[in-house]
Each structure stands twice: as structure tokens, then as C-alpha cells.
Amino acid sequence: MIRTLAIEVPHKLNEKVFLQGWVYNLRPIGKLCFLVLRDRSGTVQAVLYDRADLAQQLREESVIELVGYVRRDERAPNGCEVLISDLKILSTPPEALPIQINRPRAALNTRLETLLEHRVLGLRHPEIGAIFRVQAELVHGFREFLTHEGFLEVHTPKIVASGTEGGTELFPVQYFDRTAYLAQSPQFYKQMLVGAGFERVFEVGPVYRAEPHSTTRHLNEYISLDIEMGFIESEQDLLALEARLLRHIFARVRERCARELAIYSATVPDVPDKIPQITLAEAQEILQERFNKQNAGDLDPESERLLCRYAQEELGCELLFVTHYPREKRPMYAMPDPEDPTLTRSFDLLYKGLEITTGGQRIHRYEMLVESIRGRGLDPKNFEFYLEVFKCGMPPHGGFAIGAERLTMQLLNLANVREASFFPRDRTRLTP
RNA sequence: GGGGGUGUGGUGUAGUGGCCUAACACGCUGCCCUGUCAAGGCAGAGACCGCGGGUUCAAAUCCCGUCAUCCCCGCCA
Numbered sequence: 001m002i003r004t005l006a007i008e009v010p011h012k013l014n015e016k017v018f019l020q021g022w023v024y025n026l027r028p029i030g031k032l033c034f035l036v037l038r039d040r041s042g043t044v045q046a047v048l049y050d051r052a053d054l055a056q057q058l059r060e061e062s063v064i065e066l067v068g069y070v071r072r073d074e075r076a077p078n079g080c081e082v083l084i085s086d087l088k089i090l091s092t093p094p095e096a097l098p099i100q101i102n103r104p105r106a107a108l109n110t111r112l113e114t115l116l117e118h119r120v121l122g123l124r125h126p127e128i129g130a131i132f133r134v135q136a137e138l139v140h141g142f143r144e145f146l147t148h149e150g151f152l153e154v155h156t157p158k159i160v161a162s163g164t165e166g167g168t169e170l171f172p173v174q175y176f177d178r179t180a181y182l183a184q185s186p187q188f189y190k191q192m193l194v195g196a197g198f199e200r201v202f203e204v205g206p207v208y209r210a211e212p213h214s215t216t217r218h219l220n221e222y223i224s225l226d227i228e229m230g231f232i233e234s235e236q237d238l239l240a241l242e243a244r245l246l247r248h249i250f251a252r253v254r255e256r257c258a259r260e261l262a263i264y265s266a267t268v269p270d271v272p273d274k275i276p277q278i279t280l281a282e283a284q285e286i287l288q289e290r291f292n293k294q295n296a297g298d299l300d301p302e303s304e305r306l307l308c309r310y311a312q313e314e315l316g317c318e319l320l321f322v323t324h325y326p327r328e329k330r331p332m333y334a335m336p337d338p339e340d341p342t343l344t345r346s347f348d349l350l351y352k353g354l355e356i357t358t359g360g361q362r363i364h365r366y367e368m369l370v371e372s373i374r375g376r377g378l379d380p381k382n383f384e385f386y387l388e389v390f391k392c393g394m395p396p397h398g399g400f401a402i403g404a405e406r407l408t409m410q411l412l413n414l415a416n417v418r419e420a421s422f423f424p425r426d427r428t429r430l431t432p
Numbered sequence: 433g434g435g436g437g438u439g440u441g442g443u444g445u446a447g448u449g450g451c452c453u454a455a456c457a458c459g460c461u462g463c464c465c466u467g468u469c470a471a472g473g474c475a476g477a478g479a480c481c482g483c484g485g486g487u488u489c490a491a492a493u494c495c496c497g498u499c500a501u502c503c504c505c506g507c508c509a
Contacts (some may be wrong), residue, residue: 029472030465060459075467098442103470109444109458113501169507185509211507212433220493222509224442300505346509355509403509415509428501 001067005211007041011081012070016395017082020065022124025102028055036083037064043126046082053086060102061124063091101125105115114415119423119432128258131420134407137256141206141249142225142402151200151227156189158182158206164381171210171220182208185401186388187333189226191362195389195395199230204404214427216416217301217354219405222426226299228399235335235345235361238398239277239321242349242357247271253411264412269351271316276311277321277347284306295398298329305353323347334362334370335398345398350408359400366390 004017019302022040030032033048048055052328058064068082076383098118099110105127106370108115115122122128143153155194159173160183170181193201208226227245232238254268261268278286283303287293291306299307299322311320327336336346346360363369369390370380380387406419418424423432 025469027464027468027471029468032466034468034471036469047467049466073467076471077469096442100459103458107458111444111502114443128466134497196474207509209508213505213507214502215504215507218508224509235468298507302505358509401509406509 005041006037006039006044009044010078015070015078016067016071016085018065018067018084019046021063023058023062023064025058026058026060030305031432033058037066038124038126038352044078044082045076046084047076048084050086051087054089057089057092059092061093061097061121062089064089070148079308097121112418116418116424116429117432123422127263128419130257130263131408131412131414132422134257134260134412135251135404135420138249138407138411139223139225139404141252142202142245143204143249143324144252145245146202149200151202151229151397152193152198152203154190154193154203155204155205156183156186158208161385162185169210171208186226187330187331187393188383190226190399191333191397192386192389194228194230194399195392195394197383199395200228202227211280211308213428216418217419219410219424219426220415222406222417222421223404225402225404225407226399227401230395230397232361232396232398235323235347235359235398238359238361239275239323239347239402242400243271243273243275246275248409262413264414265378268411271319271369272317272340275319275321275349276315276317277323278307279324280322280326281324283322286310289365298325299348299355300356300398301354304350304355308353311350318352320350322349322350330360332376332378333362333369335363347400349400352413354406356406356410357400357402359398361396361398364390364394364396366394 001018002011003020006019006021009017019037019039021037023035024038024043025036026033031050031052033049033051035046035058036043037046046066061251065088066082066084068084069088070082072080099114100108101124102120105125108125115128124134147153159175159180161180170184172181174177185207186205189205190201203226205224205226206221208221210220211218229241232353250268250271283299287303287306290310293303293306305402307322308318308320311317322373323346324337325348326342326347330346332345334346337343337345344360346358348355349357363372366387369387373380373383405417405420408414409417414420418426
């Protein structure tokens with residue numbers, strides 16, 4: 001018999017259906033027993049009459065399959081339910097579950113830590129699972145848009161010989177008789193592939209940061225949505241591309257995730273043709289004048305929140321580009337601003353008070369890049385594998401990266417980025 | 433790397449020197465219940481209060497150490 005999904009049941013009135021899934025909720029009432037079955041599509045109520053023998057064996061989260069008739073009943077949720085004629089228990093939890101999942105998230109009374117400790121169970125919760133349905137659509141939208149724009153999806157090594165910034169914040173791994181590192185970014189490789197003739201590339205993949213941070217917005221392994229493109233005129237091409245990209249991604253989520261967005265009271269931002277942009281220097285002036293906040297160096301988290309408040313109130317946008325970061329704040333491959341060589345043609349994108357993107361135009365001239373590497377006190381010899389492409393003809397180019405978990409987190413108003421990672425790796429968590 | 437907080441049944445909390453033989457809610461076990469939907473009723477099991485040491489007539493409660501964990505900052509996506 002062909003399987004019917006829970007979500008399809010209301011369309012099968014007066015038909016016989018075959019369902020498979022988990023027992024989400026169990027309510028025995030004397031000789032009848034209500035059970036809510038959950039499968040990948042959602043939940044549906046089923047009812048078992050006069051089968052105390054079977055009802056007795058059922059437990060929450062038992063895996064079952066059943067055959068039954070779909071009937072209309074005003075008393076049932078959604079006005080219909082499945083009258084069970086045949087039920088088979090495929091698997092039963094041997095003991096009490098460590099956490100409850102069959103009630104609204106707000107009524108769960110379980111700390112995030114505990115939820116993560118028992119992640120597979122936690123992920124069964126419809127509200128938690130919804131996060132990843134949204135994330136999958138975000139990522140799908142990313143791929144879809146870029147593919148249509150002529151970008152090639154690529155895969156670059158995660159085991160690398162050196163970092164992109166000079167050696168800190170890398171996880172060492174034993175690579176036969178040498179020490180290698182987990183890639184903190186596909187930066188070098190995506191640039192090399194632009195120069196290898198693909199011109200436009202993107203990658204969805206993990207990156208590793210060995211920073212010992214322990215905050216609600218940092219992970220030590222996260223999914224980076226990376227793009228790099230050749231033949232740009234300036235970083236403005238990238239800002240324009242990201243605006244169109246985000247508009248596409250958000251449109252897709254709005255269209256396909258109405259239910260999930262509602263769960264989190266999330267509203268998809270309208271992305272204007274031109275996302276507002278300010279330079280870092282302007283940002284600092286605004287912080288000083290409007291919020292009386294000194295912020296000499298980079299923007300701290302509070303500054304990011306204040307700037308987004310400003311953008312929302314004055315510019316009517318939840319998104320804000322901050323541009324022209326000073327050279328010392330950016331990696332050696334960042335293109336200096338021709339009008340002020342102490343600055344770079346780089347940018348960050350803030351979304352609801354959090355940085356979700358960093359990007360910029362890169363240096364494409366070999367000599368300039370070597371000089372920049374030396375300027376950092378680094379040895380160009382260590383970057384020969386990277387530099388070769390610059391000796392063989394490299395177009396002006398640039399790119400950016402979006403943190404997938406951060407994007408998900410901000411869209412859904414999650415309090416902790418860990419919620420947007422299936423199995424988050426943080427300072428102390430290595431399992432599950 | 434710096435700062436702050438918290439560790440009490442499976443989960444979430446209360447209790448901050450003696451009335452604690454540790455309370456409450458949910459979960460769990462058993463019984464009852466033919467319309468439940470965060471079901472209800474009755475009965476029951478389950479924690480030597482993170483760990484080690486100390487102070488005290490008396491410690492879940494105070495002190496020291498240790499481990500674990502959460503949050504903020506630095507840094508970043």
C-alpha cells in the first residue's frame with residue numbers, strides 16, 4: 001500500500017490510508033486511545049478503539065505504521081482524523097525520554113544546552129525542525145540564484161597547508177608526517193578558481209575557526225556561503241550582487257516557508273534595489289552624534305545593533321552595508337581604496353544588528369599582492385601556491401561570504417546561533 | 433584571552449544556617465475513564481542537593497579548591 005503523509009490526510013476523506021511515523025502524543029481515554037502521529041510532513045490525529053492490548057504497548061516516540069480510514073469529525077483537530085484498523089509497532093523507546101518534545105516550544109521548559117545534548121530528539125520538535133527547513137530554503141535560494149547568474153558551484157579543500165590571515169585561529173590536524181590545518185575560509189581557493197577561468201564561483205561548505213570565543217553568535221565550525229567573481233569594476237558590483245541575491249533568497253523563503261516563519265513571528269525583509277551603505281568613518285560619526293558612543297576601532301556588537309537601529313529608523317531598512325574598512329583591519333588580499341590607500345574596498349553587511357557578511361574587492365596585481373603580504377610581515381614564499389595564478393593573468397575580482405547559521409538566526413530572531421546548526425561545534429561541545 | 437553568573441530526581445525550578453526525613457510543575461509506573469487535543473482523576477517510584485575539603489552543636493544553604501555549564505566582551509560570519 002502506498003504511504004500517505006500526515007499533511008495529505010485531509011485530502012483523503014473516506015479513503016483508506018497507510019501512514020508511517022512516530023507517536024508524537026498519546027492520550028488514552030478509557031477504551032479509546034488518541035494518538036498523534038508525526039512524520040516528516042507534520043502531524044495528524046489517529047484514534048484506536050477497543051484495543052487496550054495495543055494501546056498499552058504504545059509509548060511516545062514509538063515508531064509505528066498504521067492503516068485506517070480518514071473520516072470527518074468536528075471534534076478532531078483540523079476536522080478530520082484517521083480511524084485505525086491496523087497498527088504495527090516498529091520500534092519502541094526502551095526507557096523514558098530524556099526530554100519532552102510534544103508541546104509548544106515555550107512550554108518545553110528545557111534549556112538550550114539540554115536540547116543540544118539530546119539533539120536528535122530535540123530536532124523532532126516541529127518548531128525546532130522548522131529552523132532547518134528554512135535554512136535549507138535559504139541555501140537552495142543561494143545556489144539557485146547564483147547558478148542562474150553563471151556561477152559554478154565548486155568544492156575546495158578543507159585540509160590546507162596554511163591559513164589565509166597568517167596562521168592564528170587555525171585548527172591543526174595531523175596530516176601523515178606533517179601538520180596541516182582545517183580551512184578557516186575557502187578564500188584562496190575561490191580566488192584561484194576565478195583565475196583558473198571559471199570567472200564566477202560559489203561554494204557552500206564548512207569553515208573552521210579555532211577562536212576560543214563563547215558567545216551566542218559564534219561557532220567553531222559553520223557553513224559559509226561563499227562567492228567570488230571576476231571582472232568587477234569595484235566592490236559596488238558586489239554590493240549590488242548581494243542585494244539581488246538576498247532578494248531572491250528571501251523571496252524563496254517567503255514563498256515556501258510561510259508556516260515556519262509564522263512559528264518564529266519572522267518577517268522577511270524587503271531588500272531595496274540599493275541597500276543603504278555607509279563608510280566605517282561615517283558609522284563612527286553616527287555612533288558619536290546619535291548615540292554618544294565612542295568607537296575608535298572596529299564596530300563592537302553594541303555598535304552594530306545601534307547602527308542597524310539607525311538604518312531602520314532613518315533609512316527604513318533592516319540591512320546596512322558598512323564600507324571602507326582600514327587596511328589593518330582587513331586581510332592582506334583586500335584591495336586598497338585608490339582614493340585613500342589607508343582604506344580598503346571592503347564591506348560588511350549588518351542585518352538586524354549582526355554582521356552576516358564580509359567581502360570586498362581583492363588585489364589582482366601580483367606585485368601589489370606580494371608587497372601587501374610583506375607589509376604584514378609574512379613571507380610570500382609561503383603563499384606560492386596561491387600567488388601563481390596572479391602571475392598568470394588575474395582579472396579584477398572580489399567576493400563575499402555569508403554565514404548560513406547567522407543568516408538563519410537573524411531571519412528567525414533566534415537568540416543563539418547554535419539553534420541554527422544541526423550539531424553545533426563550540427568551545428566545549430564536540431558531541432553529539 | 434578578560435569579566436560576570438549558575439550547578440538540587442529524567443526535564444524546568446523553589447528552598448540561601450536548624451521546622452529538609454528536600455518542595456512544586458511536567459515527565460515516568462500502575463489503576464480508572466468513549467472525544468481527547470499542553471486531556472483528567474487516584475495511587476506510586478525517582479535526588480544522599482556537581483565533586484573534594486573546611487567552618488559550625490547543626491550545611492543544599494557559609495568558606496576554599498576543583499570540574500561542568502551559561503552569558504557578556506575581545507575577535508569574527
